Amino acid sequence: VVDGINGCIFSYGQTGSGKTFTMIGDTQNFEHRGVAPRALAHVFGEIAQRPEMDMRVTCTYMEIYNERIYDLLGDLGNSDARTDFTIAEDRNGKGTFVRGLTEVEVGSEEEALNLLFAGELGRTTAQHLLNRNSNRSHSIFTVYVAQRPKSGVSERVLTSKLNLVDLAGSERLKKTLEMSDGRVLDDTLKKESMCINQSLTYLEQCVVALSRKGTSHVPYRQSKLTNVLKDSLGGNCRTTMIACIWGESAHIEETVSTLRLASRMMRVKNKTHAVEILDPMQMIKKQERIIKELKQELLMHDALSERSGIVYDPFTPEQQEDIRTQVRKYIAATSVEDAEDALQIKSVRHMYEMCEQFKQIIKDIATDPTAMASGDGGEGRNAGDVAKALLDGDGLSPAGDEEKEGGTFVGREDKTGGFSIGRAADDSRPFSKGPISPVPGSPTKGTAPDMPLSPTMGGFDMAEVKTGPESDYDAKAEADYKADVAAAPDAEPDLEAVNGDKERAFSMYKLTLGKEINEQILSAKHSLKNLRGRAKAAASSVNASKIDIDDLAETLRQRQEDRAKFQKNEAKQGDDQIVEEEDFNMMKRLSAAKRNYRSAFKDLQSLRQEIAAYEREVESLKYELLTNFDTWFSSALANLAAGGSKSNTDLAELDDGEKFQVMEERRVLEDNPDALAFFHAQKTKKATLTQNSVALRQLHRNKRNL
Numbered sequence: 001v002v003d004g005i006n007g008c009i010f011s012y013g014q015t016g017s018g019k020t021f022t023m024i025g026d027t028q029n030f031e032h033r034g035v036a037p038r039a040l041a042h043v044f045g046e047i048a049q050r051p052e053m054d055m056r057v058t059c060t061y062m063e064i065y066n067e068r069i070y071d072l073l074g075d076l077g078n079s080d081a082r083t084d085f086t087i088a089e090d091r092n093g094k095g096t097f098v099r100g101l102t103e104v105e106v107g108s109e110e111e112a113l114n115l116l117f118a119g120e121l122g123r124t125t126a127q128h129l130l131n132r133n134s135n136r137s138h139s140i141f142t143v144y145v146a147q148r149p150k151s152g153v154s155e156r157v158l159t160s161k162l163n164l165v166d167l168a169g170s171e172r173l174k175k176t177l178e179m180s181d182g183r184v185l186d187d188t189l190k191k192e193s194m195c196i197n198q199s200l201t202y203l204e205q206c207v208v209a210l211s212r213k214g215t216s217h218v219p220y221r222q223s224k225l226t227n228v229l230k231d232s233l234g235g236n237c238r239t240t241m242i243a244c245i246w247g248e249s250a251h252i253e254e255t256v257s258t259l260r261l262a263s264r265m266m267r268v269k270n271k272t273h274a275v276e277i278l279d280p281m282q283m284i285k286k287q288e289r290i291i292k293e294l295k296q297e298l299l300m301h302d303a304l305s306e307r308s309g310i311v312y313d314p315f316t317p318e319q320q321e322d323i324r325t326q327v328r329k330y331i332a333a334t335s336v337e338d339a340e341d342a343l344q345i346k347s348v349r350h351m352y353e354m355c356e357q358f359k360q361i362i363k364d365i366a367t368d369p370t371a372m373a374s375g376d377g378g379e380g381r382n383a384g385d386v387a388k389a390l391l392d393g394d395g396l397s398p399a400g401d402e403e404k405e406g407g408t409f410v411g412r413e414d415k416t417g418g419f420s421i422g423r424a425a426d427d428s429r430p431f432s433k434g435p436i437s438p439v440p441g442s443p444t445k446g447t448a449p450d451m452p453l454s455p456t457m458g459g460f461d462m463a464e465v466k467t468g469p470e471s472d473y474d475a476k477a478e479a480d481y482k483a484d485v486a487a488a489p490d491a492e493p494d495l496e497a498v499n500g501d502k503e504r505a506f507s508m509y510k511l512t513l514g515k516e517i518n519e520q521i522l523s524a525k526h527s528l529k530n531l532r533g534r535a536k537a538a539a540s541s542v543n544a545s546k547i548d549i550d551d552l553a554e555t556l557r558q559r560q561e562d563r564a565k566f567q568k569n570e571a572k573q574g575d576d577q578i579v580e581e582e583d584f585n586m587m588k589r590l591s592a593a594k595r596n597y598r599s600a601f602k603d604l605q606s607l608r609q610e611i612a613a614y615e616r617e618v619e620s621l622k623y624e625l626l627t628n629f630d631t632w633f634s635s636a637l638a639n640l641a642a643g644g645s646k647s648n649t650d651l652a653e654l655d656d657g658e659k660f661q662v663m664e665e666r667r668v669l670e671d672n673p674d675a676l677a678f679f680h681a682q683k684t685k686k687a688t689l690t691q692n693s694v695a696l697r698q699l700h701r702n703k704r705n706l
Contacts, residue, residue: 207268
């Protein structure tokens, strides 16, 4: 299961043959624990040996009683238990599952055992002639494991599940319910026995169909049990069946029937493979990162190819209005030369946006027929009037009350070269506390108008340079840590002082035995912070150089266009092109800006490589620290079980109940250190049973009276 392969273990046999004892065992005795507690211990033991993986373990527990599904992890005090669960199939790793069951995430063996033992309290049991405490339902405890590397760089998630199934026993009414005089012991027991035998018969039919070659149909949907165990019986799963039999000749027929099913089960062949799914959130982050890198590559290519003004981010409303103005100029143009000057397509996205603005203008004219049909006074307009109306922004929408009153619409061009956003209230005030900064991209003296810069336009996104959280290194935290180290002894951490708590023990370990590695981690994080600061400055330099390149290239292009128009009007097309001194100086500045851009980009690339190297070093040190701590923690627990104990002074500070608990834990650790989680889960079960005894009796009574 920890390797990504689905697993299933179920016990099958006659009633009273020891199926529940095999699967669950004696919850009061660690040595007699069943397959399920041992399997949970193995799962979490394997997880502890893989600190480099991020494991998420969840559990569900259900029972199938009289062909109804009950949630054993639900509220014990809820007498009206829900039974309308549906069986679904998830092709993205989960397989067949019951939708709506309580799914609890667990982080340790003890938490998983608490769920297992609490669910056992809710199972339906009754007494008959062969068993004083016979389970009247099938139970399925499912453990789901999802794992991924802790580095977080991979979007692939390895999923698997383990089904621990305790089936109800097959019954013959004459052996379990009939008295010596032929009377039936209990009608409710008779109904339960019939449902149990029916579901087990359908289970045997599925096994027979799977064991035969060439069978095209397997009757999974005949019962809830076979439908839930569909992928465990004949799907992607390693399944183990435990045949439980009576050792008496009086039950030879049931024993032979059980062994026949076991022999058929051995002939079922399943092909297993690890199930990998893609985390959608990680995929989105990966695609966003790829898109960002491609945009940066395009921006760099455009800068080196002297293609200024190219935008790869979505157009802002101001940029869209600028394109709309160019389209109006194109419509109003009366000559081919003017039309060519009006439209200057810079990229495919720019062309698409122009087409979109054309469509919008046509829609505006369609909603206001007077823009084409008539003007003031009802007189018709010609094409020139319509073009002029489009160029002036007149007639594109019907005049409203605000315009009649001398106001302006939101988004309408005004005479100042900007856009109106509506009339502000007379008593309104600007929220800014400081002076208002100029609008990015507004025309300045000596330069051509430029479009506003988006967060990633013209250079590198500042967020992309931050390869890790700024909170990784904190000066105050480092100072507190050094103070603790100075006050802490150099001896081995006292595991008993933290009562075996692994998290607190890890904090002490970092101050003592793991002090050297932990200081290396802090030093590497400090270097990472400095490198990120330098990378941020380098990114700012790259952005500044890109802005200079765009401004100079746009200004130079505008001057060249103006000179070409002037020469065309003066009929000097045949004259040689003369570069003016101002243009020459501007070209030199443009070349210098490109050199600065290349240099800053090279520095940024170098810094990013150093940042990646330090991040790998930090991950390696963390892995070494965790591995050393796990090794020490395991040996320390063993040593504590062998002879470590609290001093008499520590015991004197505890009350009688706490002293008794400490003494019990010592006894358990001395006998077997692995039994501590089982011991705590056993005590939790006793407390749950004491607190919910009335609710449990009512729950069982309600289920059996349905």
